[in-house]
Amino acid sequence: MPDRPTQILEAAARLIARRGVRGLRVEEVSAEAGVSTALIYYHFKDRTGLLRRTLEFINRRAVRYTDAAFDLSDDPRTQLTEILLRELQDAPDVRENSAAWGELRATAVFDPDLRELLATATREWNDDLAGLIHRAREADPALSGVDAQAAAERLTALVEGVSERWLSGTTSLQRAHELIRGAVEAELRPA
Amino acid sequence: MPDRPTQILEAAARLIARRGVRGLRVEEVSAEAGVSTALIYYHFKDRTGLLRRTLEFINRRAVRYTDAAFDLSDDPRTQLTEILLRELQDAPDVRENSAAWGELRATAVFDPDLRELLATATREWNDDLAGLIHRAREADPALSGVDAQAAAERLTALVEGVSERWLSGTTSLQRAHELIRGAVEAELRPA
DNA sequence: GTCTATAGTGGGATAGAC
């Protein structure tokens, strides 16, 4: 059994996925976690504090299921594709994560406080991916014309765009995966 | 001088770009438009009604500046690139549009009422782009391997992702344009 | 650390005059 603060964070993460960052009500979190609202204020100071900690919590959790892609294969191209595909899955915690991430991005447009958290996480993601593309390029000389950094930025941006369409019901999960695979092929193609 | 409802919609569009859909206060809109809050309820029934009409208003307006890309050149590839680049500009009304569009997408994840509006507009955008890619393919036989529909969906999704990064200050406007140009090249490349 | 009870308030919505 996790400790109280963690239980509250888990409840908050679930609710962000259902209602969004902006729709998150402290009272709802307390009900979902089975505690009083006062306890939330005791542990997290105010709504903003709860929000920040929840976003960090979700971010830490995301790394876990993405990293599993590395055990799947030694081929950097396969790893790359898997990492991107794993951002969109029908599992509850992955959906939670994508939804929260989308909310963070959307909220950061109007809330400068969140921008640093967003920028840092985005940079790490881009750099990780650029590293994999770099390795894929070394393994296959035909790819020498690929700009690893730019390709990485385009792929992550595309995944974010596709993710939002998936979450909003505009695009099916299957189609989303096809689009991502197609994008990897288009980017990692001899010039 | 536009009529009152239009003035209100213009004010609401400006405010959505500044505060977001969720941050939109009816009272603020009334102040910005120089009318009473009661008048807004008279014309739009409630806050949701105002929101819907504003989103539609913004959508109609967006078509105008994008369509100007067709006068620029007869080359479908140039038109295609221009259409995408024009989604991200430093002009106030374009920024307003991108911000509102981003908010619509993000909000639709949690608000089924907005999904239809979003899905229709997205489909039209994709189809327009797919048409251009189709024409580019006919003009250049080397592109015969390109799946116009899929490429269009990937490009629009990428533009949405890049747009969000631009608006949230994660990526500069210049870099955003580079990424879009690069994506067009990656997609419209002989197989 | 955790609760119950309640204060405070921002902002959506309406009544009624003109």
Added chain:
DNA sequence: GTCTATCCCACTATAGAC
């Protein structure tokens, strides 16, 4: 069609007991 005035509720946040 448009305004002034006001109601009222949903939410955040705190006080104080245990």
